Amino acid sequence: MDLAELTAKIKQAVGDDSGLGKSLKFDLKGAGFVHIDGGAVTNEDKPADLTMTIALDDLVAMGQGKLNAMNAVMGGKLQLSDMGLAMSLQQKMTTLFAKMAG
Secondary structure (H helix, E strand, O other): OOHHHHHHHHHHHHOOOOOOOOOEEEEOOOOOEEEEEOOEEEOOOOOOOEEEEEOHHHHHHHHOOOOOHHHHHHOOOEEEOOHHHHHHHHHHHHHHHHHHHO
């Protein structure tokens, strides 16, 4: 999967509103960016309430349920700009990932 395919999947999962209530950015370690703010999904590298730094393949694996987010953090595959905010959004992000995988 490439950045365009991933962005399309995220746009489809987000729909009119991500439901997160915060902006979220995936920094894909050189493969690009995906920025989610409400219903807007772009590939802009702009500030977000929470930045998740993760390789594209690892993000796809998380979306498919093959990589647990906590294991990814503990294994150094996922860096979070704000652990507290990430924890508070965990359930909403799980729902969004489930939609992405579907």
